[in-house]
Amino acid sequence: MYAFDFVKAASVEEAVSALASGEAQALGGGQTLIPTLKARLADPGTLISLAHIDSLKFVRAGDGMVEIGGGTTHATVAAETAQTYPGLADLAGRIGDPSVRNRGTIGGSLANNDPSACYPAAALGSGATIVTNSREIAADDFFEGMFATSLEEGEIVTAVKFPIPEKSHYEKMAQPASRFPLVAVFVAKFADGVRVAVTGASNDGVFRWAEAEKALSADFSVAAVQELKHSDDDMIADLHGTAAYRAHLIGVMTRRAVAQMV
């Protein structure tokens, strides 16, 4: 690791003004950033730890929504949304392993937008709203491709608002070594339609599968998506799987998710 100064921010305001100074970077749970720093792929002059800002840690439910503070750990989300939004709790409870879940945060995961991360699928699949220190961003406008989001330099994810669907399920084919999804699909059924978000598959990061949404909104059944195939254009191809394999998994994971919900 390169050397850097370490600052523990006591409030969002303090973190935002510290981050405005250019060379600084926010530290959430560090479960992505610390390995990145060790590999010398990042060289921030100052790290601003968000881990001690109490106002970023909460889970509140009401009015058909769950709102989660940006600094809330995966373990807390898994425990505290189990009653209100079980599909989300189940997703959070299967990220990585228990020690990772005790540190990693929802804000860090969304800001990072790893093309294989779990939370982006839940946010896009639920039609969530990402709240920052300066504005609210619809999930449909937030994710801008692999490791890219519409966050400005120094902008902090302070909360995420999830509309609670009637039913939802996250089907994840875990890559056995890393526990990240090889391909995973989040299906959410709302009164006015179905959303299907896919992670792990595309070089553009998380995306919605429009054909499956249309088919499932008309007829919520496995049969409705039985023959649907996703194109393998621009799918991730690496040592874990070819583009064609990933495209195939999108169909399989979608059908498995729906089968759990009907």
Add this chain to the structure above:
Amino acid sequence: MTTITMRVNGKDVSAPAEGNTLLVNFLREDLKLTGTHVGCDTSQCGACVVHVNGVAVKSCTMFAEDAAGAEVSTIEGMANADGSLGTIQQAFQDYHGLQCGFCTPGMVMIAADLLRSNPTPSEQEIRDHLEGNICRCTGYHNIVKAIQAASGQDVSAVAAE
């Protein structure tokens, strides 16, 4: 350099450290508590698991500064007051839950983390909780058995594979 203070295994400790000092290096190099191991240094293996404010974390993936003021427990705190092995440690010995022993500190700490929230876990629950802890020697079978035994469950019928 700042001076970092925390409570480790019930004792207040402090030492100066750089901003980029990892908790594991603070424990091993500054406090000389070398029971916590570094297996991978890439957040994968769990040899470095300790408890911070009552929950398991990978100490190679947390900065010492973020643990300042916290209550930390390490493998050195797992023995009984008279120095004899604690229940989980004794079960690892009784059921041959280790071979080279390199992963064992992390295994004992993650087991303690599980048993605190789930005092009588099933085999599957134990295996799920060990997801971030890698052992190159044992094949896990006897680790799972040791944890089941440590939780007071009868393991006499579990095959010694």
